[in-house]
Amino acid sequence: MNKQPLRLTINGRERQILVAPYYSLLDTLRDELQLTGTKKGCDEGDCGACTVILDGQPVTSCLVLALSAQGSEVTTVEGLATPETLHPVQQAFIERGGLQCGYCTQGLIMAAVGLLQDNPQPSAEEVKFAIGNNLCRCTGYTKVVEAILLAAERMAEVE
Amino acid sequence: MLRFDFLQARNLRHAISLLERHGEEARPVAGSTDFLVRWRQGFWRPACVVNIKGISGLGRITYSPQNGLRLGALATVQAIETNAQVRRRYQALATGATSFAGVQVRNLATVGGNVCNASPAGDTLPALLAFDAQCGITGPDGARILPLTEFFQGPGRTALQPGELLTELVLPPPPPRTGSLYIKHSPRGAMDIATVGVASVITLEEDGVTCRDARIALGAVGPVPFRAAEAESLLKGRELSPDALAQAAEAARHAATPIDDVRGTAAYRKDMVEALTRRTLQHALRMAGGRRVPFEEQRRLAVQTAF
Structure with a gap:
């Protein structure tokens, strides 16, 4: 081969x-x-x-x-990040505590980035649907959903 | 470690010639979401794969009032789920697609792959059956058309002959006053396989109460997904009272021949066939009667979990 x-x-x-x-x-x-x-x-x-x-x-x-x-x-x-600044989704995960052990974190972040491209103002229900393909065994997802909603809010402000 | 070679098909004819040349050594792949899992588990051990993803024109989704919905075999489940015509006219297919895995897998998985893998639990299959899908097939001897009901021959077995590929699925246009829904029952709300899946389609007569046509398809309760013909015939030409729906649901229960497995016992599955048939018929009937159900609400209905 x-x-x-x-x-x-x-x-x-x-x-x-x-x-x-x-x-x-x-x-x-x-x-x-x-x-x-x-x-x-x-x-x-x-x-x-x-x-x-x-x-x-x-x-x-x-x-x-x-x-x-x-x-x-x-x-x-x-x-995602530049040498100076994190991506808004990364920043929001840190601020909201959307991670613990961190193994699943990049996957959740990329799923969130994918969601916000298509749907910049998702509801909490739409966020949960969009991360249905991601398993996290630490956070219980609550903080993850909060982080993604926060990132959406900030990205809307920038635009 | 198992290995395989990778052959890229440039077009449909090239794909067929590669499959003919390599025979049983070769396996066609598109989204590869089932393939890579089965290969890593050692179930499928081809010497080479023929990648058909990238063949232009095979992923189109088009709708016309004359010809209905044409789904190119390479259309992704996500493209189907988000298609406005599918959501508007083929709700059971949209809800089947929304219940399927998760967004990352839906972005890869193709409807042709879901059909050709012929799992009894494939989430797009009951809706495709209930909408009378026809399969467009092309092989070394040319093209042919086969009703989807004749395509499935057993778990993982299809009517495709050596060198043949499924190229498209064609769903006739639903008549006015048609409503439909798919409900998947599974242990988890995402990334799980159906314990039972039911798709129902109802078309009403102009009077708005008499059933002109009813189609019910069941998944994960037999060796192949199938139409519950007896249940359908109990509804056609009748006024759809709660009693009529209950009788059809009971007939669907009798048509199911499930097995016991990790997701549920056969007896439980039969109970769920009855419950979900009744429920999908109720929703389909309301939609056929003109009630608009926003897609967000359909998505909530589409997956009913055990916990």
């Missing part, structure tokens, strides 16, 4: 790498590109810890065949 060339734009930067044909996008990000902010939880799509934005949509990167993302744009948690 020879590795095959894969061209991706990751966090705004074009990358060309060789990947094994059976590699997931998640394994490619972590093992080939050392972007280890994206976590592997269940590796079967249930936990959401591996969520990235692929061509504008949040997806579980463990269920994406890397080579099927040929030519795509990927945003990982590493692509």
Whole structure:
């Protein structure tokens, strides 16, 4: 099984790498590109810890065949902040205590970023629906929902 | 570690030729949400995958009053869930899609994949059956059309012949005064498999009370998802009183042949078939009678959890 060339734009930067044909996008990000902010939880799509934005949509990167993302744009948690400022969703998670152990956090943040792109003013119910694909065993989700609603409020103010 | 090679199909003809050339060694993949899980578990061990995602034109969703709804096989479950025509005219399909996994998986999973994996519990399948979906199939010998009712042959088994691909699903336009709903009963509200899924579609006559057509499809209570024909025939031509709905629900219970598993016993599933058939019929009837149910409310109805 020879590795095959894969061209991706990751966090705004074009990358060309060789990947094994059976590699997931998640394994490619972590093992080939050392972007280890994206976590592997269940590796079967249930936990959401591996969520990235692929061509504008949040997806579980463990269920994406890397080579099927040929030519795509990927945003990982590493692509959210600038050296000076955190993304409003990241900032809100810190302020509202939307995390404890932190393993699921980047997945929840990427799911929230995906939601707020499509629906900048979600209700609490819509936030809960949008994070249905993300498991957190620490927070009980209450603070997570509060953080996402706070981020939505602040992002609306900026615009 | 198991391995496989990756072949990208450039177009439909290329995909079919790759599948023909590699025969049983090859497996077509699109969203790969089921495939990668089954491969990692060791159930599916192809020597190569033929990736059909990216074949242009195969993911379109279009609606016209003459031809109804055409779903390209590569249409994602999320695209179906958010499509305005689907939400407006095919509520059971929209609620089936909204009950499906979670948003990240819906953004990947395709309706064609859900159909071809032929799980008895596939969440889009009861609605597709209840809306009389026809399958567009293309293979080495050309194209053919098959009713979805004849597509499912057993758990994970379909009518596709070697080298054939499902290319689209076509759902006739619902007549005026039609309403529908899918309800999924499962242990959890997201990321779970249906214990029972029921889709009901009702069309009323011009008088607004007599049933012109009723279609009921059941999931996760037999080797394949299927239409409860006897229950349907109890409703057609009748005034839909609570008694009539209850009789149809009881007939649906008798049509179900579930098994015991981790999500519920066979006896429990039969009880739930009756309850959910009655409930989906009640909502479908109200919608057919002109009551508008906002999608947020349909979404709340769509998944009924055990806890």
